[in-house]
Amino acid sequence: MNNLAFQSAIADEAFPPDRDAGESRPPSQRPWILYYLDIVRRRKWLLVGAVVIAVIIGLVVTLLMTPQYTASSTLEIRRESAGFVGIEGAEPEAAGVDQEFYQTQWGLLESQSLAERVAAQLRLHENAAFFEMFGSDEHAASLRTSPSAADASQRQERIKAAADLLLDNVSIEPERLSRLVTVKFTSPSPAMSMQIVNAWGNAYIETSLERRFEATSYARTFLEERLNQLRDRLQDSERALVSYAGNQRIINIPTSTTTGSDSLAATERPIVAEDLSALNRELNEATGDRIAAESRLRESRGASPEALSNPVITQLRTRRASLASDYAQLTSQFEPEYPAARALADQIAETDRAIAREEARVRASSENAFASAVDRERMLRTRVNSLEADLLDLRGRTIQYNIFQREVDTNRQLYDALLQRYKEVGVAGGVGVNNISIVDPAKLPERPSSPNLVLNILLSIIIGGTIGVALAIALEVIDDTISDPRELGSLLGLPLLGTIPSAESDDPAEELNDPKTPLVEAYLSTLTRLAFTTEHGIPRSLAITSTRPGEGKSTTAYALARQLSRTSGGVVLVDGDMRSPSLHQMFDLANERGLSHYLAGDDHLDSMLHARPDEPTLLLAGPMPPNAAELLTGDRMALLLRELSSRFEYVIIDAPPVMGLADTPLIGSRVEGVVYVVESHETRTSLAQIAVGRLRDSHSRVLGGLLTKFQAQKAHYGYGYDYGYGYGDGRRAESEAA
Template sequence: MNILSELRSPEYVPPRGSLRATTQEDGDTSSVLQDYLRIASRWRWVIIGATATCLLLGIVATLLMTPLYTAKSTIEISREADQVVNFQGAEREVSAADQEFYQTQYGLLRSRTLAERVANELNLVDDQQFFEMFGGPDTPAFELTNGRYAASGRPMRERAAGQILLDNLSVDPARLSRLVEINFTSPDADFSMRVANAWAKNFIQTNLERKVQSTSYGREQLQQQLAEYKDRLDESQRQLVGYASAQEIINLPGQTEGSPDRPIVVDTLAALNQALTSATADRIAAEATFREAGGEGATGQALTNMAINNLRSQRAELAAQYSQMMVRFEPGYPAAAAIQSQIEEIDRAIDREEARVAGALEAEYRQALQREQNLEARVNELKQEYLGLRRRAIQYNIYQQEVDTNQALYDGLLQRFKEIGVAGGVGVNNVAIVDLADTPQAPSSPNLLINLAVSILGGLILGAAMAFALEQLDEGFTDPTEVKRKLGLPLLGSVPKAQEGTPKEALLDPKSELVDGYLSVYTSLGFTTEHGVPRSFAVTSTRPAEGKSTTALALATTLARARRKVILIDGDMRSPSVHQLGGVDHDRGLSNFLTGENDIDSLIFHMDDLGLTAMSAGPIPPNAAELLTGNRLSTLIERLHETYDHVVIDSPPVMGLADALLIASRVDGAIYAVEAHGTRSTHVKTALNRLLGANVRLLGCVLTKFEARKSFYGYGYEYGYGYGREDREGELA
């Protein structure tokens, strides 16, 4: 982000056409790649020097390095061993996509235990030549006694030997395969081969030992658990039987295979419940019959009784005879009376028989009712007994479940114990050696070409880092494009540094590069306002000797050559310089008018060789800023506009002074001169901040004393400034 864009006051309005006023060389912001190329071109010798230094150091280091030899052995690690017996392992199964198993194997290959085992197998723990080869640590464990290491330091030497082997070992899994390369590097080719092969063989041995140890440990643990669960099973069975005996729980086997046992009371209750149902039906039928017997002769039993029917038949006959007699005789007739007596006797017999039938029905009903009540009482007793049994069966089932659980655990452990016993005697391995290491015939390092490439790359990186660091530390303006990027001001033009003579002499030569540069500035200045070049403007800078006076003189000269009436005012009343260009004294000038003198003609002088009029700074006042605080400067500019087309003021520098702010606030705008390759951007930003704080209208920036050879765009600027000059000189010659 541009810093000045944040500091700019709200009242400030960029000059119209300022973007169009920029020259071709700072038209658009450079791309990131162009910035990098510019930095690389500017600091190319730093980058070349750093690269050359690193290259030289790489060559020297390569020649001084000890040749190292790398031996490689290859093994295959299968995720699961070939199964000789059909059983499941004690460890959890690993899915095909699970890489945890292989990462564990790679970690085991680089384990400290395996390294110390290899060191012991190769007798490296007490090998002085081995520790001298790799530079063993300087500790009491490595002190020699009678030309040998002390036995007391063996554990420490074993640890050190294992660490040395690990430091020079690399485990490289082949991508998308089960192959793993074991690489060992040392100064001795034969030693590298022996270590690589020993590492592969010892890894297989440790893998087998680990499985045997795991199986043996598993058998011991399972054996202990079997005894424990056998005791649990026996205890739970005794507890179940004791509880069943105490609570008189008798269960019958299930009716079908696999069905649970059932209590005996269930069958009894079912049978009695069925009998109760039948008794209830009988009681209901007997009760219905008994209720019907409440009316004489109304019951079906009385109607179907043979004795009663015979009596009724006899009565009917006697009644018929009695009716015939009554036709002829009186009721008192003896024969009729006898028949009547027989009828009454038969009626009494029928009543007696019907009473006997009714008594039989009542007795049958009472008997059915008593049977029903007895069965119902027994069923209720069995229900209470069953409910009590259910309550006792809850605890019984708990004991039964415990027995079943212990039995299942015991059976499972027993089966696993048998399987592990079979597995312990098989001895299969999932690691196999594919290729044993051979003695290396050529050193693996140092590699001259690789070291040179790394040195060159490191040198380029170091040089680039140094270039960027120097670029950040260098706050000067090396290219015209940096003006817009760093300051946010339009670049009116860049002016080359005068190589020979004074700036005035260069301005007198229309073919000089200085004139070409300021002509470009003049052209750009014509786009800063609606009416072209501002009628009054000041030229200032950050500090002295940046080319502001030359810029003011050159622009005034360029305007004069464009047939404009121009007056150049030396506004630097602290260190005046315009009078020297005109070869006059500064006894009279700007300070006289500011102190109250109104005769302008007596304060100016003419520079006929440049075609313009000038006003010196006048006598140096005690405090120039006090003279500029009034309205006399504005009055002077207004009066000069009556005679001159343009008023150009050579202003003092901005830093540390208030003169430039007071002068720039009285004119149409200010042009800021920045010395290329010299002025720091932070100082320029501070000065511009002061101008913007005073509501000064900045027309643009002029890059002075620019040397194209120091710029990334040097060729373009050289071409622009010198184009056609040699041809013109040849024609004039």
């Protein structure tokens, strides 16, 4: 049967050539979440193991933890205390956005001094049980041996140690968008937790009142003295400023500049500076216009944007393109001197002249615009230089004026700031109530706050899952094997000829006897791909090789030869691996005569061939020669291929692995094409790249790659690679049962 008949037979089997290529997209086009879910799916047992171990550890730690009790109290902190002496109204501003004040208060609630105050009030520095409760055995032992024999330095040291323990276990939690703050304390004793939280709130109120009282009386006296001094200094500096300006005839224009969200401060600026600023802006604009005009002028000497966007030029160029197209079509049939052709040539020339005239007009317009921009820039620059000289002369006379002005501004700012502060101190002095109050005092905790078994188990699951996912991704990153069909193209640069699924039985040769198995369908699809690798269809001579042994090259060679033998005039399968032959074991034949004999000079080829009904003819490897590569370097291999090609339609060679041997490059350089077999999830990318490079260096024509022992559930980029194999088996089984 010829190649066309074979391709027709394959097409009738309805195996499209791109079916085994899969339907999933490469990782660069797929959502990243699907890629990582793919990794988790393939490494699910690693993830489950990490979660189980984390849950067990979390459960053990939870059961060994000491129960902790948390007491809490709620405080309200107002910006200012209520009073009717304030200048802004009866109720002070809420200052809901004054985060600085509230951040300060929260910091004071966690201060070292407040903690030491609580420790001293509750006499925790003398309580050995308190130190033992938080694991401070040194201070607990010292108190039990000599509870009263402690000088002032030791007492202060214990108070500080007790305060540190309090700060380590207290938490301040402000409620968002409110004046409320919650104070919590956690300890193994519920009574101790309640007592410390209540004492914490009371001590905070006491320290706030003390600071307010101490600061107000001193601040008012100090500010009164400073205000009197600054008032006299401000008046003297203003008189000196006005006198100097009158003597030097310095005239400034008042301007207004924004200094705050709602206020404007008056400033002064010389008239010369105003004029210079305005002319300088115009000069900058003129310079920009001149640069733009110069750019357009330079571009007009070539294909300028104005010329390209000109509708007249665009229309003329469109007409010329149409005339040129008609002229080319006419000259393809007639000579250029043909009247109609000469008329079109004259029209093209006239159109070119019209385009040149329009482009010249555009260039002239650009030159006029450039000259005008240059003149305007020159005049403005002359005027700016004149004003700059006037301004420099004025600055020399206003140095002392600016000194007086800065002194006035400084004195006025100091005076206004102190006056505002004096008013605030006056308001604070009239406050009669505290701005801090206890809303909810602490109560005795009834249940422990920790350990929380459910929460710890959930955290263990999350931590275990995170570790499992990290390990799965790490293993995926360090995995150097080829595990997806698309990697044959991206990593090895080979076209994908087919994807061969893993055999369902231990003997793939037996599974190839059933034409309904996915294995047979995959090899049929591979033959369909091979039919498009040459102009005459499937190559007449093929070598099947791989990176290393055990990747399925022998099974592939037999499967391809077997399928070809059913649809062609004749196929011979040659065991080209003389170092480790395998075909005689597959078919239980004696490996007494074969390829090694022929390459050594034996011309009795018929005695070496094993013909089998409905199967490919076999040429075994023969006894192992002393040096297989030396036999392959001679002319006998080429002679054998010519002899077999004259007798058989297809010659399939089961070649040795590429790595470490010179046999396959020698065979591949003499056959029409090489099929490179890659075992899924086993072949390392680096080794396969070296092997493919060796084949190409030997001028072997590598037709493509074949991914064997493929498992779709382990593929990197999805599930679609096994789609179609075995399609219709359910219907076929039902029809056979019927």
